[in-house]
Amino acid sequence: MKTILTDSAEKAARILNSGGIVAFPTETVYGLGASIYHPEAISRLFRAKGRPMDNPLIVHIYSIDQLPEVAAEINAEATKLIERFFPGPLTLILKKNPGVPYTVTAGLESVGVRCPANPVAREFLRFSQCPVAAPSANLSGLPSATSWETVFEDLAGKIDSLLRDKPSSIGLESTIVDCSGPKPLLLRAGAITLEQLQSVVPDIMESTVVDPAKPPKSPGLKYPHYAPKASIVLYTAQDNIAVGNSSSASIGMSEAPAGVSLFKVCQNLDEYGQELFRFFRLCDAEGISTIYCELPSNEGLGRAIRDRLIRAAGVC
Numbered sequence: 100m101k102t103i104l105t106d107s108a109e110k111a112a113r114i115l116n117s118g119g120i121v122a123f124p125t126e127t128v129y130g131l132g133a134s135i136y137h138p139e140a141i142s143r144l145f146r147a148k149g150r151p152m153d154n155p156l157i158v159h160i161y162s163i164d165q166l167p168e169v170a171a172e173i174n175a176e177a178t179k180l181i182e183r184f185f186p187g188p189l190t191l192i193l194k195k196n197p198g199v200p201y202t203v204t205a206g207l208e209s210v211g212v213r214c215p216a217n218p219v220a221r222e223f224l225r226f227s228q229c230p231v232a233a234p235s236a237n238l239s240g241l242p243s244a245t246s247w248e249t250v251f252e253d254l255a256g257k258i259d260s261l262l263r264d265k266p267s268s269i270g271l272e273s274t275i276v277d278c279s280g281p282k283p284l285l286l287r288a289g290a291i292t293l294e295q296l297q298s299v300v301p302d303i304m305e306s307t308v309v310d311p312a313k314p315p316k317s318p319g320l321k322y323p324h325y326a327p328k329a330s331i332v333l334y335t336a337q338d339n340i341a342v343g344n345s346s347s348a349s350i351g352m353s354e355a356p357a358g359v360s361l362f363k364v365c366q367n368l369d370e371y372g373q374e375l376f377r378f379f380r381l382c383d384a385e386g387i388s389t390i391y392c393e394l395p396s397n398e399g400l401g402r403a404i405r406d407r408l409i410r411a412a413g414v415c
């Protein structure tokens with residue numbers, strides 16, 4: 100199959116509307132979209148990524164006017180979060196509208212909904228005549244794609260079209276909050292921080308803190324994720340790192356450990372988030388065998404970066 104590269108959101112949406120699968124930019128990471136009403140496109144999307152069928156897709160909307168088409172019930176907490184953070188890098192898990200197929204929600208009665216802020220994403224979703232189901236546009240298990248070139252590397256020939264734009268401004272997947280149960284829970288940390296969420300809905304808690312023994316409520320979180328081919332070693336600014344071999348790299352915010360052949364020193368957490376997955380992919384392209392990653396403290400955007408690093412290292 101030939102993948103059509105385009106800069107036209109309208110053209111990309113036309114391909115999606117006729118049953119195609121289309122990668123598109125968002126402020127978090129690039130997404131791979133299909134109409135929720137095209138079952139064949141949805142199953143092609145799972146196949147193109149190699150995504151397990153029990154991992155539900157986030158549904159993307161252009162306007163909050165589309166919410167009733169996707170969600171059956173929007174409680175008081177969800178309403179507050181929508182008013183404050185939509186459009187933006189926040190996904191809410193809500194009770195699903197019966198019209199949303201179970202292939203999209205992987206059999207769940209709930210659905211993940213997001214309204215992205217990236218202007219090209221919004222234009223694409225506006226021209227799409229339907230809510231768009233979209234996981235991250237990467238091969239399953241690899242780090243998410245934060246540029247169109249990375250999407251092309253992973254998925255060229257497997258998808259109908261790729262809508263090009265600048266690299267994703269955030270570089271980490273959306274924050275996910277489950278508002279479908281009795282208490283709002285943070286399922287995945289992201290650029291909308293726990294502190295920001297709690298300033299609007301004070302009793303939001305991290306799901307891992309509520310019950311660490313339970314399997315994650317977000318089915319996708321049980322799969323290995325974000326992992327480069329290189330092995331990951333985590334460290335903190337206080338550790339003294341002895342770099343073991345010559346094909347090592349490092350990423351963090353303090354001075355790089357002596358002896359690494361490739362490194363990225365980020366000025367702040369925003370830059371760390373933007374650069375992380377791009378750096379993982381660069382290390383793989385350069386044949387790096389070990390990446391030393393500095394763990395930021397567990398607050399603000401640091402919580403999301405830590406989460407991705409810990410998963411990439413396979414220690415949870």
Ligand code: AMP
Pocket residue numbers: 154155156157192204207209210211233234235272273275316317318319320
């Ligand atoms: P991705 O789009 O690849 O970033 O992954 C989306 C994440 O959202 C995965 O971890 C999914 O398991 C999670 N997700 C999507 N829909 C739901 C839902 N209805 N309930 C819980 N988690 C969900």
Ligand code: MG
Pocket residue numbers: 234235243
């Ligand atoms: Mg993903």
